Amino acid sequence: MTFQTQLRIPGPTPLPERVLRSMNRPMIDHRGPEFAAILAEITAGARRVFKTKNDLLLLTSSGTGGLESAVANLVSPGDQVVAALCGNFGERFAALAAAYGADVVRLEFEWGQPVEPDDLRLILERHPNARVVLLTHNETSTGLTNPLRELARAARNADRLVVVDGVSSISSIEIETDAWGIDVAVSGSQKGWMAPPGLALVSVSERAWEQQVKARSPRFYFDWKEAKTWAEKGMTPFTPAVPVAFAMQEGLRMLEEEGLGKVYERHARLARATQAGLEALGFHLYAQDGYRSNTVTSALPPGGLDVSALRKLLDTKYGVVIAGGQGKMTGKMVRVGHLGAVAEGDVVQVIWAIEQALEELDIAPADGRGVAAVTASVQGVPAAAR
Amino acid sequence: MTFQTQLRIPGPTPLPERVLRSMNRPMIDHRGPEFAAILAEITAGARRVFKTKNDLLLLTSSGTGGLESAVANLVSPGDQVVAALCGNFGERFAALAAAYGADVVRLEFEWGQPVEPDDLRLILERHPNARVVLLTHNETSTGLTNPLRELARAARNADRLVVVDGVSSISSIEIETDAWGIDVAVSGSQKGWMAPPGLALVSVSERAWEQQVKARSPRFYFDWKEAKTWAEKGMTPFTPAVPVAFAMQEGLRMLEEEGLGKVYERHARLARATQAGLEALGFHLYAQDGYRSNTVTSALPPGGLDVSALRKLLDTKYGVVIAGGQGKMTGKMVRVGHLGAVAEGDVVQVIWAIEQALEELDIAPADGRGVAAVTASVQGVPAAAR
Numbered sequence: 001m002t003f004q005t006q007l008r009i010p011g012p013t014p015l016p017e018r019v020l021r022s023m024n025r026p027m028i029d030h031r032g033p034e035f036a037a038i039l040a041e042i043t044a045g046a047r048r049v050f051k052t053k054n055d056l057l058l059l060t061s062s063g064t065g066g067l068e069s070a071v072a073n074l075v076s077p078g079d080q081v082v083a084a085l086c087g088n089f090g091e092r093f094a095a096l097a098a099a100y101g102a103d104v105v106r107l108e109f110e111w112g113q114p115v116e117p118d119d120l121r122l123i124l125e126r127h128p129n130a131r132v133v134l135l136t137h138n139e140t141s142t143g144l145t146n147p148l149r150e151l152a153r154a155a156r157n158a159d160r161l162v163v164v165d166g167v168s169s170i171s172s173i174e175i176e177t178d179a180w181g182i183d184v185a186v187s188g189s190q191k192g193w194m195a196p197p198g199l200a201l202v203s204v205s206e207r208a209w210e211q212q213v214k215a216r217s218p219r220f221y222f223d224w225k226e227a228k229t230w231a232e233k234g235m236t237p238f239t240p241a242v243p244v245a246f247a248m249q250e251g252l253r254m255l256e257e258e259g260l261g262k263v264y265e266r267h268a269r270l271a272r273a274t275q276a277g278l279e280a281l282g283f284h285l286y287a288q289d290g291y292r293s294n295t296v297t298s299a300l301p302p303g304g305l306d307v308s309a310l311r312k313l314l315d316t317k318y319g320v321v322i323a324g325g326q327g328k329m330t331g332k333m334v335r336v337g338h339l340g341a342v343a344e345g346d347v348v349q350v351i352w353a354i355e356q357a358l359e360e361l362d363i364a365p366a367d368g369r370g371v372a373a374v375t376a377s378v379q380g381v382p383a384a385a386r
Numbered sequence: 387m388t389f390q391t392q393l394r395i396p397g398p399t400p401l402p403e404r405v406l407r408s409m410n411r412p413m414i415d416h417r418g419p420e421f422a423a424i425l426a427e428i429t430a431g432a433r434r435v436f437k438t439k440n441d442l443l444l445l446t447s448s449g450t451g452g453l454e455s456a457v458a459n460l461v462s463p464g465d466q467v468v469a470a471l472c473g474n475f476g477e478r479f480a481a482l483a484a485a486y487g488a489d490v491v492r493l494e495f496e497w498g499q500p501v502e503p504d505d506l507r508l509i510l511e512r513h514p515n516a517r518v519v520l521l522t523h524n525e526t527s528t529g530l531t532n533p534l535r536e537l538a539r540a541a542r543n544a545d546r547l548v549v550v551d552g553v554s555s556i557s558s559i560e561i562e563t564d565a566w567g568i569d570v571a572v573s574g575s576q577k578g579w580m581a582p583p584g585l586a587l588v589s590v591s592e593r594a595w596e597q598q599v600k601a602r603s604p605r606f607y608f609d610w611k612e613a614k615t616w617a618e619k620g621m622t623p624f625t626p627a628v629p630v631a632f633a634m635q636e637g638l639r640m641l642e643e644e645g646l647g648k649v650y651e652r653h654a655r656l657a658r659a660t661q662a663g664l665e666a667l668g669f670h671l672y673a674q675d676g677y678r679s680n681t682v683t684s685a686l687p688p689g690g691l692d693v694s695a696l697r698k699l700l701d702t703k704y705g706v707v708i709a710g711g712q713g714k715m716t717g718k719m720v721r722v723g724h725l726g727a728v729a730e731g732d733v734v735q736v737i738w739a740i741e742q743a744l745e746e747l748d749i750a751p752a753d754g755r756g757v758a759a760v761t762a763s764v765q766g767v768p769a770a771a772r
Contacts, residue, residue, distance in 0.1 A: 005412060012413045012628060023629060024410050026391060027398045027582060029707050060448055060584060061607060062624035068607045077604075100604040190625055196413060198446060198584045198627035218463075218486040218603060221447060221454045238448035239576055241584035241627050242398060243409060321415050 002319025008350050009323040010140045010168055010296035012190040012197050013340030015247070019194055022250035023243040030242060036234025038249050043231065045252035049260060050170060050185055052177035052203045057227040059200045060241045063167035063188030066200030068096055069222035070134075070163045070184045074208065076216040077101030080130040082123060082160070084115040084151065088141030088327040093134045093165055100217050105130055111142045111329065112298075114291040117150040124158040131211065133160045137185075138169035141326040143298030143335055144287035145173060149180050156181035161211055167191060170201075171255060172267045172295045172339045183208040189244050192263070192295065194251035194340045198244035204228075267294040270338040270347055273377040277351030278336070280373035282364060286333060295339035296323075300332065305363050307331055313360060318353035344378050388705025394736050395709040396526045396554055396682035398576040398583050399726030401633070405580055408636035409629040416628060422620025424635050429617065431638035435646060436556060436571055438563035438589045443613040445586045446627045449553035449574030452586030454482055455608035456520075456549045456570045460594065462602040463487030466516040468509060468546070470501040470537065474527030474713040479520045479551055486603050491516055497528045497715065498684075500677040503536040510544040517597065519546045523571075524555035527712040529684030529721055530673035531559060535566050542567035547597055553577060556587075557641060558653045558681045558725045569594040575630050578649070578681065580637035580726045584630035590614075653680040656724040656733055659763040663737030664722070666759035668750060672719060681725035682709075686718065691749050693717055699746060704739035730764050 007014045028034045043056045050056065059065055075081055081102040083094035086109035097104050107123045109115055115135070124130065133155040137148045148164065155162045163184040166175055170185060172192030177185050183205040190197035204212070204224055212224055220226075226237040255263055271294040275285055282302030285292065301307050307324055308331060314320040325333030336350060348371055355370035393400045414420045429442045436442065445451055461467055467488040469480035472495035483490050493509045495501055501521070510516065519541040523534045534550065541548045549570040552561055556571060558578030563571050569591040576583035590598070590610055598610055606612075612623040641649055657680040661671055668688030671678065687693050693710055694717060700706040711719030722736060734757055741756035 005414070007413055007415060009415050009417075012416060012625060015413050020410055020412075024406055026406075027393055027401050027576075028391070029393060029395050030398060030583070031395075031709075032701070032707065060446070060627075061451070062446055062626070064624040065447070065607045071606075072604075096606045099606040099609075188625070190413075190628075196627065196629045197416070197625040198630065218458075220457075220482045220485040221451045222607075223485075238450040239398060239574065239583040240448070241446075241582065241630065242576075243582045243629055244584065244627065315418070321418065323417075 010337035066186035087139035195247035198241035276377035396723035452572035473525035581633035584627035662763035
């Protein structure tokens with residue numbers, strides 16, 4: 001049994017006690033000075049995390065709403081758009097552009113493989129009129145982090161607008177919005193920010209603003225100009241998800257106390273430990289080596305294992321909640337989230353529970369090799385010496 | 387001084403202790419059984435409040451996002467749409483339709499006056515191709531409740547789709563979505579529902595679904611079909627504002643414990659008391675008699691009173707936060723919210739504070755007439771006998 005759920009999906013992520021308490025506060029006027037101060041602190045803090053001097057806008061929506069804002073503000077019906085994709089969230093971004101009438105040029109890679117910068121260069125050469133390039137930083141569905149710096153460089157060298165889905169990466173995985181030439185980056189409060197879902201963060205470059213003025217898609221709720229105009233008055237155009245703003249403020253303080261460099265290192269360490277644990281238990285890591293995500297690990301199950309039976313047992317007996325596959329990988333994959341308020345002991349608990357469950361499901365005896373592999377990884381023992 | 391802010395704006399509304407505590411809970415999987423149960427309870431409860439058997443969809447956005455969903459799902463570029471308006475939120479609804487390329491026919495009334503059903507009938511006769519009619523139930527900017535039953539009847543008799551902004555009315559002011567022939571009604575969690583902002587509620591009739599299939603505006607995040615498909619699986623298409631869902635669940639339980647009829651009566655009682663108090667203090671009620679809102683009272687200040695000085699003094703010295711005017715009435719009006727978790731004593735405190743502030747601002751001596759008027763109103767003494 002368990003007294004505290006181990007929420008190990010790739011978002012929403014667990015809320016630290018401090019963040020939970022930050023929401024335990026009376027409601028405030030969203031057009032008053034108290035909210036203005038919170039908005040200013042979130043905006044400034046998020047800018048430091050995004051590594052940008054660009055405008056940073058807050059929208060009350062999921063991350064997908066933030067992505068839709070990018071399409072609605074940059075793309076006109078009939079515009080050619082290049083979507084580089086290698087998983088379900090890349091597909092979603094492409095579908096979003098198509099819903100707005102864009103002529104979507106798909107640069108598609110196998111799930112589990114990264115988008116290749118050279119291929120992006122080539123497709124941009126072949127499509128000189130595609131002004132906007134849609135990239136996914138961390139492909140949550142396959143547990144893969146694309147080589148964003150190189151992809152952004154390829155797109156910027158071809159003088160395109162670089163729009164990045166950073167929903168599940170920003171604040172957990174290194175990104176340099178300005179230095180890498182990213183025009184628009186989007187994240188969501190329920191990921192590494194350690195806050196609940198409800199707010200999307202969107203950074204907008206000067207070049208993106210120039211395009212925004214020209215773009216002719218309908219937009220109102222997601223209109224960036226409105227968001228910017230009201231932000232300058234310390235407000236949002238429409239009533240914001242106030243408790244999530246309280247939580248973002250506290251989560252950002254925690255990120256800065258830990259230090260962004262250490263946050264990145266912790267996520268990398270937890271990813272390596274999770275990978276080691278799952279491999280020791282007979283799982284096959286899904287994403288290509290070298291591109292495995294620091295926020296979510298995807299793995300194919302050992303032969304004979306029913307993924308839904310595993311997830312159910314983990315949940316009911318051990319209080320461990322992990323994700324399954326998405327889209328065409330539904331039921332065929334496990335995905336273990338390790339982003340936000342997660343530490344080494346949490347990985348130990350998850351891998352230990354999976355090991356016990358594998359024995360109960362008659363897949364393999366629980367001989368402690370999972371936890372041993374996690375321990376060795378955390379202690380920095382190279383895999384070869386284990 | 388004050389220890390507890392009196393948040394008397396027309397939303398976000400104060401959170402009852404029970405609702406606050408309901409959010410003080412670890413994060414959960416938005417695709418797991420726990421969230422599915424919450425979604426089902428909210429949907430069923432909201433249906434009872436809307437008085438509808440139609441689909442009831444939850445979107446993570448402000449109320450305006452819910453209104454945008456109505457436009458995006460029902461209106462195609464170039465469609466003629468009738469917008470009946472008498473204030474800032476009616477203007478917003480019309481602007482939303484215009485942003486989606488609709489040919490908006492404006493049926494406009496003076497601020498403070500209601501929309502006249504006979505005029506709606508006439509304009510619909512003159513515009514037989516306007517399939518969609520946009521109505522505002524409670525015009526928050528002027529503190530006025532439109533005669534929705536009659537307006538909806540006029541539109542339905544002309545075989546139009548009736549779309550209602552019920553953001554600040556539903557759950558506080560009587561509405562009968564199905565009996566009145568309303569095809570789409572929209573509300574927001576931060577109003578009478580006693581929850582924080584972050585969720586919009588949208589009811590969709592069979593006739594609206596028929597139109598939805600034909601409408602050709604871009605939609606993705608706000609696509610109703612996606613919301614319905616996922617709701618049938620106990621989920622939302624995109625990550626929802628989970629803490630607001632916790633709060634909605636608890637707020638709905640409180641509404642049902644009190645009983646919807648009693649909730650309506652309480653709001654009517656508080657409105658009468660607020661009106662009586664403000665009039666006794668020399669304010670001039672702004673909305674036409676007979677149409678004054680039960681959720682927010684608007685009033686013009688007594689001669690010589692600087693509204694922003696009043697609001698500042700109320701906030702800093704008495705912890706009473708009231709709203710000012712919007713749009714063309716900015717700085718010229720006060721608006722006192724009395725919706726959601728508000729009781730008689732709260733009105734007493736607000737009127738008392740305003741009375742003290744008027745003396746401090748050299749407008750009128752504080753002789754207790756404000757509280758006396760509130761008391762008489764609450765006790766049911768007719769104004770003439772006071």
